[in-house]
Amino acid sequence: MPKKVSILIGLLLGFFGNAQNEALFDQATQAYNNGDYKKAIEDYESILNNGQHSAALYYNLGNAYYKLNEIPESIYFYEKSLLLNPEDKEVRTNLAYAQNMTLDAIDTLPQTGLSRIYKSITSKLTFDQWAYASIICMVLFVLLYIAFYYNRYSTKKRFAFIGSLLALFLCIVFIVFASVEFSSFQLDNPAIIFADEVNVSSEPNESSEDIFTLHSGTKVNVLDSLNNYRKIRLTDGKTGWMLANDLKILKDF
Numbered sequence: 289m290p291k292k293v294s295i296l297i298g299l300l301l302g303f304f305g306n307a308q309n310e311a312l313f314d315q316a317t318q319a320y321n322n323g324d325y326k327k328a329i330e331d332y333e334s335i336l337n338n339g340q341h342s343a344a345l346y347y348n349l350g351n352a353y354y355k356l357n358e359i360p361e362s363i364y365f366y367e368k369s370l371l372l373n374p375e376d377k378e379v380r381t382n383l384a385y386a387q388n389m390t391l392d393a394i395d396t397l398p399q400t401g402l403s404r405i406y407k408s409i410t411s412k413l414t415f416d417q418w419a420y421a422s423i424i425c426m427v428l429f430v431l432l433y434i435a436f437y438y439n440r441y442s443t444k445k446r447f448a449f450i451g452s453l454l455a456l457f458l459c460i461v462f463i464v465f466a467s468v469e470f471s472s473f474q475l476d477n478p479a480i481i482f483a484d485e486v487n488v489s490s491e492p493n494e495s496s497e498d499i500f501t502l503h504s505g506t507k508v509n510v511l512d513s514l515n516n517y518r519k520i521r522l523t524d525g526k527t528g529w530m531l532a533n534d535l536k537i538l539k540d541f
Contacts, residue, residue, distance in 0.1 A: 325352045343373035360504040362386045364480040390505035396523040410465045418466035425459035477510040479535040488528035492517035
């Protein structure tokens with residue numbers, strides 16, 4: 289098949305696929321507004337099965353499951369929505385409502401004032417967004433330096449030089465932020481527990497001692513895997529092993 293024809297077919301298939309997903313999204317939203325939450329979920333998940341996902345899609349799925357009182361599923365999809373759009377306040381509000389309906393109340397290890405401030409700044413954007421910001425600053429640095437080099441007027445040269453240094457400084461800062469967020473992203477492997485009740489053990493085997501119990505909807509961080517067991521950590525620092533089938537990983541895009 290000629291290359292141009294194959295490209296054209298690919299574009300047409302992509303167009304029709306997007307049109308189909310948009311129609312499914314509108315159909316699902318209509319079903320949700322009519323109170324047919326199961327139908328809405330079916331249509332939203334059809335979009336996922338077609339290979340398309342978005343923060344809005346996960347948010348709507350979370351709302352539909354919440355309406356059906358299926359709390360673990362609603363928390364799961366709210367959390368996935370936040371992975372794509374961390375600053376969405378509406379999603380965070382609905383997630384808090386869903387979390388209030390879970391059984392486990394787990395404390396969070398306290399952070400020092402400086403680390404809390406630093407984390408609040410770096411988490412404003414994702415690592416790729418910080419990387420894009422650094423690229424913009426680098427382009428701005430180059431343009432300002434060119435303006436400094438070719439400008440004849442001393443005042444404009446001074447402003448261009450100071451501006452170029454500031455852009456370079458911000459570029460370096462944003463690269464550091466991107467690196468920090470990327471490292472945090474790699475270390476963070478969150479999951480939601482779906483089993484009604486889970487006994488977390490000290491070792492990955494059936495004969496090991498149970499050290500604490502968790503319930504559906506609780507968020508954990510997966511640290512390690514061994515056979516059909518997962519090592520998890522809670523926000524209060526507790527760790528243990530549980531069966532892999534009792535949880536669902538959030539970063540399974």
